[in-house]
Amino acid sequence: MAALTLVSGSVGLITLQNPPVNALSSAVRQGIVDTVQRAVSDPQVKSVVICGQNGVFCGGADIKEFGKTMLGPPLVPMIHTIEAADKPVVAAIEGSALGGGLELALGCHYRITHSKARLGLPEVTLGLLPAAGGSQRLPRLIGVPAALDLITTGRHVTAAEALKLGIVDQVTDQSTVEAAVKFALSVEVQSLTSRRISTLPCPCPADVDALFEGVMQRVRQRGRGAIAPVACVQAVQAAATLPYAQGMEREQELMATLFTSGQARALQYCFFSQRAVSRWSLPSGARWDSTKPNPVTKVAVIGLGTMGRGITVALVQAGLSVVAVETHEQQMMAAQRAVSGMLERLAQRQGVPLALDRVRFSTELEAVADVQIVIEAVFEDMALKKQLFKQLSSLCPAETLLFSNTSSLDIDHLAAQTDHPQQVVGMHFFAPAHIMKLLEVVYGPRSAPQAVATAMELGKRMGKVSVAVGNCRGFVGNRMLMHYLEEALFLLEEGSSPESIDQALKEFGFPMGVFQMSDLSGLDVGWKVRKAQGLVEPGQMSRVRQGRRYSPLGDLLCEQGRFGQKTGQGWYLYDPAGSRTPRPDPWLQRFLEQYRARQGLVSRRIDSEEVLERCLYALINEGFHILHEGIAAGPEDIDMIYVFGYGWPRHRGGPMFYASQVGLARVLQRLEHYHQLHPDVPHLQPSSLLRQLVSSGSPPIQRWKEAIRKPHSAL
Ligand SMILES: CCCCCCCCCCCCC/C=C/C(=O)SCCNC(=O)CCNC(=O)[C@H](O)C(C)(C)COP(=O)(O)OP(=O)(O)OC[C@H]1O[C@@H](n2cnc3c(N)ncnc32)[C@H](O)[C@@H]1OP(=O)(O)O
Numbered sequence: 001m002a003a004l005t006l007v008s009g010s011v012g013l014i015t016l017q018n019p020p021v022n023a024l025s026s027a028v029r030q031g032i033v034d035t036v037q038r039a040v041s042d043p044q045v046k047s048v049v050i051c052g053q054n055g056v057f058c059g060g061a062d063i064k065e066f067g068k069t070m071l072g073p074p075l076v077p078m079i080h081t082i083e084a085a086d087k088p089v090v091a092a093i094e095g096s097a098l099g100g101g102l103e104l105a106l107g108c109h110y111r112i113t114h115s116k117a118r119l120g121l122p123e124v125t126l127g128l129l130p131a132a133g134g135s136q137r138l139p140r141l142i143g144v145p146a147a148l149d150l151i152t153t154g155r156h157v158t159a160a161e162a163l164k165l166g167i168v169d170q171v172t173d174q175s176t177v178e179a180a181v182k183f184a185l186s187v188e189v190q191s192l193t194s195r196r197i198s199t200l201p202c203p204c205p206a207d208v209d210a211l212f213e214g215v216m217q218r219v220r221q222r223g224r225g226a227i228a229p230v231a232c233v234q235a236v237q238a239a240a241t242l243p244y245a246q247g248m249e250r251e252q253e254l255m256a257t258l259f260t261s262g263q264a265r266a267l268q269y270c271f272f273s274q275r276a277v278s279r280w281s282l283p284s285g286a287r288w289d290s291t292k293p294n295p296v297t298k299v300a301v302i303g304l305g306t307m308g309r310g311i312t313v314a315l316v317q318a319g320l321s322v323v324a325v326e327t328h329e330q331q332m333m334a335a336q337r338a339v340s341g342m343l344e345r346l347a348q349r350q351g352v353p354l355a356l357d358r359v360r361f362s363t364e365l366e367a368v369a370d371v372q373i374v375i376e377a378v379f380e381d382m383a384l385k386k387q388l389f390k391q392l393s394s395l396c397p398a399e400t401l402l403f404s405n406t407s408s409l410d411i412d413h414l415a416a417q418t419d420h421p422q423q424v425v426g427m428h429f430f431a432p433a434h435i436m437k438l439l440e441v442v443y444g445p446r447s448a449p450q451a452v453a454t455a456m457e458l459g460k461r462m463g464k465v466s467v468a469v470g471n472c473r474g475f476v477g478n479r480m481l482m483h484y485l486e487e488a489l490f491l492l493e494e495g496s497s498p499e500s501i502d503q504a505l506k507e508f509g510f511p512m513g514v515f516q517m518s519d520l521s522g523l524d525v526g527w528k529v530r531k532a533q534g535l536v537e538p539g540q541m542s543r544v545r546q547g548r549r550y551s552p553l554g555d556l557l558c559e560q561g562r563f564g565q566k567t568g569q570g571w572y573l574y575d576p577a578g579s580r581t582p583r584p585d586p587w588l589q590r591f592l593e594q595y596r597a598r599q600g601l602v603s604r605r606i607d608s609e610e611v612l613e614r615c616l617y618a619l620i621n622e623g624f625h626i627l628h629e630g631i632a633a634g635p636e637d638i639d640m641i642y643v644f645g646y647g648w649p650r651h652r653g654g655p656m657f658y659a660s661q662v663g664l665a666r667v668l669q670r671l672e673h674y675h676q677l678h679p680d681v682p683h684l685q686p687s688s689l690l691r692q693l694v695s696s697g698s699p700p701i702q703r704w705k706e707a708i709r710k711p712h713s714a715l
Pocket of ligand 1: 020021023058059060061062063064070075096098099100101122123126128129130131132255256259260272275276
């Protein structure tokens with residue numbers, strides 16, 4: 001797992017060998033310990049270079065080992081031995097030096113880096129801190145402010161930035177190993193005293209206490225309850241105030257609290273789940289590794305409202321040629337200005353050339369005739385979309401893929417309008433489409449595997465986390481969200497307020513509560529959907545519709561023209577209209593009181609535990625239904641949809657992971673309790689999959705799939 005060879009007569013070249021990223025597994029650590037010892041004791045070796053196989057230095061500690069008993073030599077003494085060596089040790093960094101990989105490099109006396117390499121200490125994103133001496137060495141090397149930034153955000157830096165910060169000694173465009181060997185030969189006789197970072201004083205700015213106070217405040221605010229960023233600040237504080245040995249003790253102490261925490265488990269689950277969702281499979285057995293996507297160079301977007309504009313920008317940024325179609329002349333002109341503006345700002349921010357020539361705007365539908373993919377993003381109206389798909393079917397060649405950016409409509413109905421229903425797939429983007437990372441790729445019963453593969457690949461090129469899901473009303477994300485929203489309304493009827501419900505959800509870790517989110521999206525959006533479902537009875541207050549409990553509160557607000565932020569009034573007040581700061585609205589409080597009085601509802605005090613249980617368990621319960629029906633292939637798919645599309649706090653792993661951490665038996669028991677109290681609310685009735693999992697002993701989430709019957713897609 002690490003090989004030692006003698007090169008250029010006196011340089012011991014140690015190569016880490018653990019593809020794909022040379023993670024520091026126990027075998028690699030053992031390999032490093034053995035090879036370093038051999039190199040140090042070999043009189044022929046005058047200097048050492050450490051590099052990684054296959055163009056990657058090291059992706060850090062092996063995350064797969066974290067949940068298990070740690071075997072093999074520990075990292076900290078291994079890195080100390082390297083630093084204490086009396087022969088110069090040079091790290092030759094290509095590809096990535098991340099986490100334990102960078103900490104290993106910081107234990108070396110010199111660092112030579114390829115210009116395309118990226119470096120960082122991303123442990124915080126896994127719920128940890130750089131506990132192989134990184135939190136103590138980095139501040140000594142580059143100073144407290146820069147180290148705090150890198151360690152608390154986990155961001156990767158380019159080789160150029162690493163050189164500027166002083167993390168590396170040299171950047172090369174040529175062979176990194178050759179440059180490192182040459183460098184090692186040139187320093188063989190030089191003193192190492194000033195090269196051992198742990199022996200250096202930690203450079204601190206004069207106002208260091210104020211700096212820590214400010215950063216701590218920021219990470220607490222940004223972290224929304226995450227504990228690792230706080231521990232990272234404390235570890236760097238130890239580097240700034242304590243001698244190295246004591247600082248290391250503090251680093252280890254802080255790591256011990258994080259290492260076994262639920263948050264670390266959740267974040268590491270997210271790391272692997274994010275990668276796992278790209279390995280999609282369909283009920284037919286078609287899979288990601290046996291289906292080739294179509295080559296794509298040119299895509300059309302039809303409908304240039306907010307979504308269409310964002311999709312156009314994301315496609316251009318992915319390097320594709322885009323035909324952007326809007327049949328209304330004036331809207332087309334407005335869209336052209338907006339898209340150009342967005343592209344200009346992005347080019348400026350990213351320091352890349354403007355790519356306006358890659359978009360062609362048109363008011364003619366015929367302009368899409370020569371593209372490989374059409375993405376429809378017109379108004380969410382089934383009749384309109386059906387008509388468009390019929391037109392597209394006759395306009396486009398048979399091999400053109402037709403994707404719909406619907407957020408809830410039946411993909412199969414759209415496919416049925418075309419001569420080639422196998423070419424039709426849903427591509428559900430989230431607003432703003434050029435920023436939000438999530439993409440639901442919705443396959444209908446007739447979608448061809450190749451069409452799904454092409455949509456997934458296109459999503460990847462656009463930098464999205466793409467999740468393949470089956471066809472049903474609302475797909476995965478919005479179908480689950482519906483019950484979360486409904487429970488929040490029921491809680492309002494029973495005595496709660498938008499502020500207290502939102503506060504409970506924010507304390508849980510959401511960036512905003514359900515009512516603030518609804519105001520931001522526009523209350524009229526859900527109103528239209530409910531109207532289409534025949535649920536809205538204008539002016540009516542009845543609380544039972546279509547045989548189940550219903551809250552007309554949202555409809556009543558819309559009837560008054562209160563659509564949320566854009567109208568200045570919704571569940572909150574926004575002053576002036578369009579402002580983003582919600583203020584409690586005394587009118588709403590009176591309105592709720594009158595509503596309860598007219599309905600004969602007696603208001604009661606509702607605590608945050610009930611708010612969380614009812615809103616979150618209702619959503620989770622629907623997740624179990626979705627798994628049972630095979631609409632999502634596994635719990636990771638649902639969790640990534642929620643983490644990347646709905647603001648679910650990443651350190652809680654996603655709704656299904658959260659349920660597994662709370663305990664499935666507890667979730668079941670609370671759902672039973674609430675369903676008994678509210679028998680007219682079907683979504684509180686526990687799913688049979690949840691019952692089945694509990695009766696089979698609540699297996700860990702990785703084993704739920706065994707309990708789920710063969711997947712299928714159905715509306
Ligand atoms: C009881 C109390 C005890 C307390 C004390 C305990 C102390 C013990 C701990 C010791 C101290 C630890 C300090 C160090 C910690 C760390 O180093 S944590 C890891 C930090 N590193 C990272 O976060 C990097 C993660 N990886 C990446 O960002 C990317 O993978 C990459 C390196 C940039 C490469 O990207 P790309 O080329 O796009 O490939 P991917 O698809 O992402 O990855 C390819 C496959 O490799 C797997 N993988 C990647 N990194 C790791 C890793 N570090 N460990 C294990 N596996 C890794 C990844 O999952 C992919 O696998 P497949 O999906 O199966 O293909």
